[in-house]
Amino acid sequence: xxxxxxxxxxxxxxxxxxxxxxxxxxxxxxxxxxxxxxxxxxxxxxxxxxxxxxxxxxxxxxxxxxxxxxxxxxxxxxxxxxxxxxxxxxxxxxxxxxxxxxxxxxxxxxxxxxxxxxxxxxxxxxxxxxxxxxxxxxxxxxxxxxxx
Numbered sequence: 001x002x003x004x005x006x007x008x009x010x011x012x013x014x015x016x017x018x019x020x021x022x023x024x025x026x027x028x029x030x031x032x033x034x035x036x037x038x039x040x041x042x043x044x045x046x047x048x049x050x051x052x053x054x055x056x057x058x059x060x061x062x063x064x065x066x067x068x069x070x071x072x073x074x075x076x077x078x079x080x081x082x083x084x085x086x087x088x089x090x091x092x093x094x095x096x097x098x099x100x101x102x103x104x105x106x107x108x109x110x111x112x113x114x115x116x117x118x119x120x121x122x123x124x125x126x127x128x129x130x131x132x133x134x135x136x137x138x139x140x141x142x143x144x145x146x147x148x
Contacts, residue, residue, distance in 0.1 A: 041079070041097040045141035047128060048090050054124035059085070061120065068113035076104040090125070092138065 050058055062083060073081060077098030084091045098104045108114055128139045 041095040043143055043146065044092075044094050044096055045143065046092045046138040047141060048092075048138045049088050049126040049128060050085060050090050051124055051126055052088050055085075055088075058121070058124045066113055066117060068111070069117045072108055072111040072114050076108045077101075078104075 077096055078094045079097065081094035082092070084093075096104075122137075125137070127135075127137055131139050
């Protein structure tokens, strides 16, 4: 599986249940957020470790994410994006509403400002020890429960 862009984000397609974009890996077995195919979104969860010595710096950066990075996230059909921290574990959640996640993440990976952001974030993070073969940074989580 070829990398699409930086080591932080890679889209890999596997049959039939997973798509992974470490940096953002994507699981495709999610229930849509609505019944309307036009507005359907997929909920995505991911995890990575935060190096303890970078905790304050990571929090400080994320308190003021660069406008160009935020704009690129929105342009790539990602919304409701949050990152949570407990001890040294980061949990990311977002909703993807596009129709071609591979193209959207390739677009994100081409953004110079996003590339600079990733370059700053990568040394602060540490991948989990149990990454799947198609993950190289963030580890994806499978949704096992949801209620509205």
